[in-house]
Amino acid sequence: MKSIQSIAVATWMLEHLTFGSDHEALSGDLLEEFQRGRSTAWYWRQALSAIGVGLLRKSATYALPLLFATAWSTLYPAWRAIGRVPLTQSIYERWASLDWPFSTSLTIVNGIVPAATFIWLGFFIYLMSRREMAHGMTGLRLLGSLSIALNVLLVTTIALGYSGVDVRYVPRENFFANPHLVAISIQLGLSLFSAIVCALPQARRQHHGADSLAG
Amino acid sequence: MKEPSYLGEFELMVLLTIIHLGEDAYGVPLSRELAIRRGRDVSVGSVYAALDRLEAKGFVASYLGESTPERGGRAKRYFRVTQQGLRSAHATRNVLSRLWKSLPSPGEERA
Numbered sequence: 317m318k319s320i321q322s323i324a325v326a327t328w329m330l331e332h333l334t335f336g337s338d339h340e341a342l343s344g345d346l347l348e349e350f351q352r353g354r355s356t357a358w359y360w361r362q363a364l365s366a367i368g369v370g371l372l373r374k375s376a377t378y379a380l381p382l383l384f385a386t387a388w389s390t391l392y393p394a395w396r397a398i399g400r401v402p403l404t405q406s407i408y409e410r411w412a413s414l415d416w417p418f419s420t421s422l423t424i425v426n427g428i429v430p431a432a433t434f435i436w437l438g439f440f441i442y443l444m445s446r447r448e449m450a451h452g453m454t455g456l457r458l459l460g461s462l463s464i465a466l467n468v469l470l471v472t473t474i475a476l477g478y479s480g481v482d483v484r485y486v487p488r489e490n491f492f493a494n495p496h497l498v499a500i501s502i503q504l505g506l507s508l509f510s511a512i513v514c515a516l517p518q519a520r521r522q523h524h525g526a527d528s529l530a531g
Numbered sequence: 532m533k534e535p536s537y538l539g540e541f542e543l544m545v546l547l548t549i550i551h552l553g554e555d556a557y558g559v560p561l562s563r564e565l566a567i568r569r570g571r572d573v574s575v576g577s578v579y580a581a582l583d584r585l586e587a588k589g590f591v592a593s594y595l596g597e598s599t600p601e602r603g604g605r606a607k608r609y610f611r612v613t614q615q616g617l618r619s620a621h622a623t624r625n626v627l628s629r630l631w632k633s634l635p636s637p638g639e640e641r642a
Contacts, residue, residue: 327603340605341557341558341579341595341605341606341607341608342558342576342579343603343605344598344602344603344607345557345558345559345575345602345607347603347605348601349559349562349575352601362574362575362576365574365575365576365577366575366576367576368576369574369576369577369579369580370576370580373580
């Protein structure tokens with residue numbers, strides 16, 4: 317009885333802690349082997365090993381996007397500096413002098429637009445550097461990724477706004493020595509990471525009608 | 532022209548085992564056969580990870596089969612090698628065969 321309970325726990329862990337569609341066939345295979353005389357210890361070893369392999373595979377998938385998003389977010393002060401050319405400054409000043417609602421919309425333009433364009437640029441650079449991602453990209457998925465990036469940016473802007481973090485405030489000096497700006501880089505990195513994860517190609521499943529030797 | 536895609540050692544073993552097993556290539560016999568051929572136990576999770584990579588590359592295709600009571604009602608997932616997978620196996624073998632030719636015998640001095 318104890319052994320059956322132990323196997324049930326291992327099977328539950330296997331089916332809930334491994335990601336993807338393999339877990340049903342995998343746990344079925346392990347149960348079949350167990351029924352044919354494998355030990356409980358063998359079953360646990362296989363289940364834990366499968367969970368470990370699954371986690372490693374997933375972390376490998378997300379490691380590069382996370383690294384890129386983190387690195388890209390550090391370039392934000394440079395992006396803001398580029399945006400502070402005389403032309404944009406004069407447009408900004410002219411717009412600020414207009415009556416409501418134009419003056420109010422300036423807050424959004426000045427805060428969100430530079431951040432969103434920075435994230436989208438980063439997203440397109442990542443996409444271009446990963447051929448397999450660019451090839452599998454559909455218009456709908458592209459739109460979804462850009463939209464996710466913008467939504468994460470807006471939500472985090474609102475959430476961080478309560479704690480006094482403002483994406484519009486980007487001083488030129490001591491960028492990473494300032495907790496305020498570290499919070500902004502996390503916000504930007506999260507937004508870009510979400511967009512890339514949304515664009516990651518799904519594993520292909522060819523269950524029927526495939527070009528095969530046997531069939 | 533598309534560049535040929537080569538297979539890693541374990542992926543190649545899995546692919547050849549699928550061909551060897553034919554219609555009966557699902558997780559249990561695959562793992563057993565691999566364990567016999569390699570002379571040590573294999574992790575079924577690693578076999579599935581390799582199968583997933585091969586499927587993502589288009590070298591194998593899978594389909595769900597029957598479920599049995601001894602599997603707790605869970606379906607078997609059968610695998611078949613695609614023509615692309617077969618071409619890749621041949622390409623890998625050709626490259627390895629050329630490389631093996633320059634392998635000196637133990638004790639023999641390299642030129």
